[in-house]
Structure formats: C-alpha cells, structure tokens
Amino acid sequence: MLKELRTNGSTTTLGKPPKICLLCMSFMEKDDLKSAGIVDHVLTKPVRLSGLITCFQEAIGYQNKKRVTQPSTLGSLLTGKHILVVDDNNVNRRVAEGALKKYGAIVTCVDSGKAALTHLNPPHNFDACFMDLQMPEMDGFEATRQIRNLENKYNEKVDSGALLPGMSARVAHWHTPILAMTADVIQATNEECMKCGMDDYVSKPFEKGQLYSTVARFFGSG
Amino acid sequence: MEVGQLQRSFVEYMASLFREGFLDAQFSQLQQLQDDSNPDFVVEVVSLFFEDSERLLNDLTMALDQPNVDFKQVDAHVHQLKGSSSSVGAQRVKNCCVPFRNCCEEQNTETCLRCLQQIKQEYLLVKNKLQTLFELEQQIVAAGGAIPMVQ
Numbered sequence: 422m423l424k425e426l427r428t429n430g431s432t433t434t435l436g437k438p439p440k441i442c443l444l445c446m447s448f449m450e451k452d453d454l455k456s457a458g459i460v461d462h463v464l465t466k467p468v469r470l471s472g473l474i475t476c477f478q479e480a481i482g483y484q485n486k487k488r489v490t491q492p493s494t495l496g497s498l499l500t501g502k503h504i505l506v507v508d509d510n511n512v513n514r515r516v517a518e519g520a521l522k523k524y525g526a527i528v529t530c531v532d533s534g535k536a537a538l539t540h541l542n543p544p545h546n547f548d549a550c551f552m553d554l555q556m557p558e559m560d561g562f563e564a565t566r567q568i569r570n571l572e573n574k575y576n577e578k579v580d581s582g583a584l585l586p587g588m589s590a591r592v593a594h595w596h597t598p599i600l601a602m603t604a605d606v607i608q609a610t611n612e613e614c615m616k617c618g619m620d621d622y623v624s625k626p627f628e629k630g631q632l633y634s635t636v637a638r639f640f641g642s643g
Numbered sequence: 644m645e646v647g648q649l650q651r652s653f654v655e656y657m658a659s660l661f662r663e664g665f666l667d668a669q670f671s672q673l674q675q676l677q678d679d680s681n682p683d684f685v686v687e688v689v690s691l692f693f694e695d696s697e698r699l700l701n702d703l704t705m706a707l708d709q710p711n712v713d714f715k716q717v718d719a720h721v722h723q724l725k726g727s728s729s730s731v732g733a734q735r736v737k738n739c740c741v742p743f744r745n746c747c748e749e750q751n752t753e754t755c756l757r758c759l760q761q762i763k764q765e766y767l768l769v770k771n772k773l774q775t776l777f778e779l780e781q782q783i784v785a786a787g788g789a790i791p792m793v794q
Contacts, residue, residue, distance in 0.1 A: 512692050513727060
C-alpha cells in the first residue's frame with residue numbers, strides 16, 4: 422500500500438509529498454523499511470517522546486547547530502602575555518619559565534625582590550608576576566608591599582592630574598596581578614598574602630589544573 | 644646494539660627510575676615541556692640542578708664544619724636544595740630535605756651531619772642514574788632512532 426502511495430506521487434498543498442512515518446515492532450524491520458526507501462522514518466514501538474521528537478526534527482530538516490564552545494586552555498589564556506618570574510633559585514626559575522613559555526607567554530626572569538621592584542615600577546609592560554615567597558634580603562611579601570606602594574603613588578599622581586597617563590592610558594588604574602609561588606602552601610596563608618597585596622598563590626612546581634584556574638581569574642576564560 | 648633494543652632498554656630504564664622512586668611526576672612534566680622550540684630543555688634543567696646541588700652540598704659541608712654552626716644558614720641551603728630537587732622531580736633527594744630541616748631546627752650538629760651524608764648519597768645516585776639515561780638517549784640518536792615518549 423505504501424509503495425503505491427509513493428509511486429502515485431501524491432502531494433500536499435505545498436506541493437511536496439508528505440513524509441511517511443511508520444510504526445513498527447522490531448529494529449530489524451526498521452532498517453529494511455528505511456533502506457527500501459518506502460518510508461522516510463521509522464519509530465519502534467513503544468513510542469517514546471524523545472524518539473518522536475527526533476523523528477520530526479529529521480523530517481523537517483532541523484539541523485542541530487548547537488555551537489560547541491571551545492574550552493579555553495592555558496594556551497589561550499597565556500599566549501602573548503608578558504610575565505615576570507621572581508625566584509632566587511635558578512633551577513626553579515628555569516622550570517617556571519619553561520612551563521609558562523610552553524603556553525605562549527613572554528617570560529622575563531629575575532632573581533630578587535629588589536629586581537622585581539625595578540621591573541614592576543609603573544609604567545611597565547607586564548601582565549602578571551609570579552613571585553617566590555622565601556628569598557634572601559627582600560622576600561616576596563616585602564617586595565609585593567613595595568610594589569603596591571609604587572602603584573598607589575603613581576595612581577594618585579594620575580588622578581590628581583599631576584601625571585598624564587600617556588602611553589599607560591591602557592591601564593586606568595595600576596594593579597599588576599601578583600601570584601605567590603610556594604612549595605609550602607601552609608606558609609602562604611591567604612591572609613598573609615592578601616595583607617601585603619598579593620592576588621593569589623600557586624604551588625611550586627606548577628600544577629597544570631591549579632595554574633589554569635588561578636590564571637583564568639585574571640585573564641578571563643577565552 | 645640496534646635501535647629497537649636501545650629504545651627498549653631506554654623505556655625499561657626510565658620505568659625503573661620511577662618505580663624505585665628516584666624520579667617523580669615532576670620529571671615527566673619536564674619531558675612534556677621539551678619540544679622542537681626547546682629541544683634540550685630536560686638536559687639543560689638537569690645540568691643546572693647538578694651544578695646547583697654540588698655547590699649547595701659543598702656549602703653545607705663547610706657550614707657544618709664550623710666551630711659555631713649557623714643553623715639558619717644551613718637551613719637556608721637545605722631549603723634551596725629542596726626547591727630545586729622538587730622542580731626537577733628528584734624525589735629521593737627532596738625527601739631527605741624535610742628531616743634535615745627538622746635537625747636544623749633542633750640545632751643538632753650530629754644529626755645534621757648524618758642527614759648531609761644521606762643526601763649526598765641520594766644525590767650521587769640520582770646523578771648517576773640521570774647521566775646513564777642521557778647516555779642512552781645519545782646512543783639512540785646516534786643509531787638514527789627517535790627517543791621514545793614514556794608516559
């Protein structure tokens with residue numbers, strides 16, 4: 422009967438032959454019928470709502486254009502970013518640099534708190550700083566305190582009109598993200614870090630997942 | 644020795660280093676950071692580690708040889724050693740550092756010296772193992788093979 426309907430080419434008012442959807446009992450029948458071109462779709466009984474929906478979607482040519490959002494990666498967050506790494510240990514510096522460079526960051530390494538001050542005195546080009554906590558002469562806490570001091574002074578001058586923002590106009594308010602690097606997470610108590618003006622901390626050596634979630638906070642996710 | 648055999652030896656040797664705790668996951672991380680733009684990364688970092696460690700071990704020997712030991716200074720050296728061994732994945736060396744620091748806190752020269760002895764031993768062991776590993780790599784490359792990626 423179905424074969425006759427098809428060949429007779431009956432049409433709807435839209436001029437197109439109606440889609441025929443058959444209900445059948447078994448999966449085996451389903452494939453035979455569909456491949457024979459006699460029917461357009463087959464639903465196996467018992468009919469389920471999801472099956473019905475898929476059937477109609479296919480019938481009216483609905484294409485599931487669900488956009489797959491690319492999960493952002495460390496690469497997408499760090500590529501092209503200028504990062505300052507501060508650590509008095511040269512092995513640690515080299516490893517941190519290697520890891521960050523792998524994700525496309527542009528890395529500068531210094532070996533002391535004092536050197537960090539020189540590099541992070543506004544205006545500068547750094548997007549973020551990874552700072553070791555335990556260093557001789559000037560530790561990470563003290564270096565951060567002094568950097569925030571420099572930034573505050575600079576911001577005051579810009580606000581008061583004494584300084585023209587000029588090239589640094591891209592930054593309305595200087596606050597370079599400073600992330601503590603520590604092997605001893607207990608030592609880096611959030612309180613202590615926050616008090617001196619640090620933004621967060623990461624474990625040393627870097628752990629990919631933690632690095633990602635910390636960095637994402639400052640550079641957005643994609 | 645033909646390439647296949649060399650590669651198999653390499654893989655087995657690497658696996659044994661992890662199994663016996665000489666190296667930990669951080670060493671694998673270093674291997675993953677090595678690529679075409681950074682082809683000698685692991686050897687570079689490990690060489691830095693050797694230089695650094697030998698200097699620190701010498702400094703420790705001197706510091707503990709003083710009539711009045713400056714334990715703060717000793718502790719600072721051990722802290723450095725802990726950091727660098729941790730960064731390269733030299734697990735056994737790193738693990739020696741914690742008890743060493745405790746001995747510094749107790750200001751006990753005797754136990755500190757014992758810790759130093761142990762850490763020297765572990766350092767020499769891992770140095771030897773890593774040098775053997777790098778030699779194997781060189782042999783593979785010389786024989787025209789590629790260094791197998793070990794997960």
